[in-house]
Structures are given as structure tokens and as C-alpha cells.
Amino acid sequence: MSGRKMWMVRAEKGGRLVNDFVEGSFVGVGWTEVGDIDSGTSKQEILRRLEAAHPQEGRGTLGSWASQIRRYFAEVKAGDEVITYDAGRRVYFLGSLAGDVYRKEKYELGFQRTVKWTAKVARDRLSASTRNSLGSALTLFLVPSNAATEIRSKTIGLGDEITITVADEKATDRGDEKEFLDEVVSKAAEFIEDRVARLNWRQMQDLVAGVLEAMGYRARVSPEGGDRGVDIFASPDGLGLEQPRIFVEVKHRPGIAIGPQEVRAFIGGRQAGDRCLYVSTGGFTKEARYEADRSTVPLRLLSLPDLRELLTEHYPKLEASVAALVPLERIYWPTA
Numbered sequence: 001m002s003g004r005k006m007w008m009v010r011a012e013k014g015g016r017l018v019n020d021f022v023e024g025s026f027v028g029v030g031w032t033e034v035g036d037i038d039s040g041t042s043k044q045e046i047l048r049r050l051e052a053a054h055p056q057e058g059r060g061t062l063g064s065w066a067s068q069i070r071r072y073f074a075e076v077k078a079g080d081e082v083i084t085y086d087a088g089r090r091v092y093f094l095g096s097l098a099g100d101v102y103r104k105e106k107y108e109l110g111f112q113r114t115v116k117w118t119a120k121v122a123r124d125r126l127s128a129s130t131r132n133s134l135g136s137a138l139t140l141f142l143v144p145s146n147a148a149t150e151i152r153s154k155t156i157g158l159g160d161e162i163t164i165t166v167a168d169e170k171a172t173d174r175g176d177e178k179e180f181l182d183e184v185v186s187k188a189a190e191f192i193e194d195r196v197a198r199l200n201w202r203q204m205q206d207l208v209a210g211v212l213e214a215m216g217y218r219a220r221v222s223p224e225g226g227d228r229g230v231d232i233f234a235s236p237d238g239l240g241l242e243q244p245r246i247f248v249e250v251k252h253r254p255g256i257a258i259g260p261q262e263v264r265a266f267i268g269g270r271q272a273g274d275r276c277l278y279v280s281t282g283g284f285t286k287e288a289r290y291e292a293d294r295s296t297v298p299l300r301l302l303s304l305p306d307l308r309e310l311l312t313e314h315y316p317k318l319e320a321s322v323a324a325l326v327p328l329e330r331i332y333w334p335t336a
Contacts, residue, residue, distance in 0.1 A: 006081040006148040007097075010139050017109060018086040022093055022117055027082055028109030029139055031069055036103075039074040046070055068140045072111065073101055076140075082115055083143065083151065085134070090123040091162065092134075094155055119155035122162045126150060132180050181333055193308050195326045197254045197281055203325050204252040205231050208279055208307070210322030214314035217246065248277045254304070256282040260291040263299070270297045279307060 009027040011018040021027055034049040047066040054062060076082075078099055083092045095117035104110045123131060130147040143151070156162070199207060202224075209219040212234045219234040232248035249266045251258055258280045267276055276299040278284075278292070283303045292299045302310070315328055 004079065004081050005077075006083060006143040006151070007076055008134060008136070008138075008141050008143055009082055009084055011084050011086075012108070015084070015086045015088065018084055018093070021084050021115070025115055025117065026112045027084060027097075027115050028104070028107070028112040029069070029072055030109050030111070031065060032103065032110040034069065037069070037073060038101075041070070041073065043067060043070045064138070068138060069111075071142075072140055076113070081148070082113075085123075092121050092123065092151065093117055093158075094119040094121065094151065117158060120158055120160075120162070121151055121155045125154045128177050128180070177334070184331075184333070189305070189308060192312065192326065192328065193304050196304060196308060196311070199252070199325060201250075201252045204279075204281070205250050207311070207322060207325050208232060208248060208250050209234070210318050210325075211307070211310050211314055212246070212248070213319065214317035214322075215310075219248075243273055244275045245273060246275045246277055248279065251278075251280045251282065253280070253282045257285045258282065258288050258301075259285050260287040263288045263291045263295075263301075267295055267297045267299055274298075276300070277302060280304075281307075 009021075009029065011021045011027075031050070033053040034046055037046060043066050046069050047062060050057075050062045050065055076097065078097050080097050081094065082097050083094050085092050095115040097113050098116050099114040101111050101113055104112050126134075127150060130150045133144050133147040196204075196207070205221050209221050209232045212219040212232070216236070217234040218237060218239075219232055221232050222230060230247050231250045232246075234246040234248065235244065236242040247270065251262075258278065263278065263284075266278055270276060274297060276295075276297055278299065279302045281304045284292075284301050289301060292301050311326065312328070315323065
């Protein structure tokens, strides 16, 4: 069995239809609105039909759906292994695909394949790395070979009773979880920066001003036109009568680093007591950072990662209109 492919087919969110799968001896996927297709239907044709049926969905989402449908018809074969997950019981069911796709009209997951269910495995018996590999939100995906090997080695019969002995957690599992958390945090940071980078120049100024306001300042964005090197002015009272007076330049040019000449031009003419903030989504050259370090006017350079850190730190205090520029959602992760 070790050479066989193993596919995850989710029984809807939270395994809502898992009993139907197991008792009915099948797995299924939806998207029947694409009409009659077979293993020869191209991804481009599937995507075209999805776009017609779901004009409100984004291109990325529709592309993901098209890829999964194409795999289900063209790559998943009779004889392959399949698993599905019952979130309520924390159990994976394992079986073998026994046929090609058939269509079941008036059923939620109407593109179905017959399955002979043979075994099950408790999620709590699997290592953290295997659990992580099964955590994709996709309806259909190929289970990594190392995870599939572990799943096979820990299955029991469908009628056998599951017993879990809760011992002290393995240090390796805790280490795996920490590694996965680091990966999630890193990917989240990259995705947030991607979203920020896609803002237009005016939205970027509004975002920076909004972050400053969330930090307790009153910020004013300069009107369109000649800003004389200052895009945002901020101070405790918003009038500049209270210190600190913060002058902000925002350069939204991803991939283009700011050089020392631009830094010098920005801080030229600033007075004693002024504070300066230079935001560049393209970063800064080494020479620009040297220029900032030797400036007699207090100057802070903010790159895109720096701006992302400030955004996430002060996000709960952002005005709704500013938060809507980069919508974020809090997630929770076990720490002990």
C-alpha cells in the first residue's frame, strides 16, 4: 500500500457530511454548477464556467476551485486511498476509491466517487507534523507521503473502539507546534505586507496617518498637489502647538529604494524640536540609512516590514475606514 496515493476529501466544513460519506460509501465534491465535465475537460474551461456561475468571486478563489475540480476528475484514480475527517469525533476515516466520478443530482456534493471504507485513526494519535499537513482548508488535496505512511501505521478497524491514553506531551510535538507557529506568523507577515503593497499612493498615506492616530497623535494628510516634501503632519493637538511636531514623507514605490539625496531633501529646512518620519515601501539604501543616522534632526526610517509591525500592533485602535484598507482577523494559538 505504501506506493499508493492518498487523497483528503473534506465532507464539508467541520465534516458536516461525514456520516453521509461513511454510511453511503462515497466521497463527493460540489461545484456541479460547472455542468457536465470529465477527465478531459481543461482547467481553463472549468475556470470559464466557474467565472460565469460565480461572477462575484475573486480570480484566485476561482483558480483554486478549478484546480481542485480538475484534480478530482483527472488525477484521482480508482484504487487510490482516500481519507476524510470527522471534526466532532476527531477521527479520520480511511478507504479505497472503487470507481470513477458519477453525478448525483440534487445532492450538495454531487460529483461523487464510490469508496470502500476500511479503517479509522484518531487525530490525537498522529504526530504534530502529520496533523499540520492535514490542516489545509482545501476540499481536495494530496496527502504528503510521510503523513500517509504514519496514518496507515496507526489505523484501527472501523468497528474497533478508540482509546486515547493522555500522557505528557512529547517534547518533539511541542517543538513541531512552535515550528509551525513560526511558519504561520512568517506567512501572515508576508501576506499583510502584500496587501499593504497593493494600496494606491493615497490609500498608503491614509494608512500611515491612521496608524499615527491610533498611536495617540492627531494626523493631517496634505491635500493633493505640491506638498513641499511633507505628506502628513502629526502632533498631539493636531495644530502643531504641542510637541512633538512630526513631519512625514510617504514614498509608495515597491522595489525602488530611497537614496541619501531624497533623505537630505526631506529633512532640509526642519527646525529645532521637529521630528521626521520617512516611510518607504521600497526600503532604503545603506547610504540613506547612514544619512539618517547622522542627521541633526531626529529622523526615523520606516520600511514596509516596519510599517506592518506598527499596523498590527495598533490595529485594534484604528478607525474603521482605515482598518478597511487592510482587513485583518485575529487568530488564536495554544501556548502551553
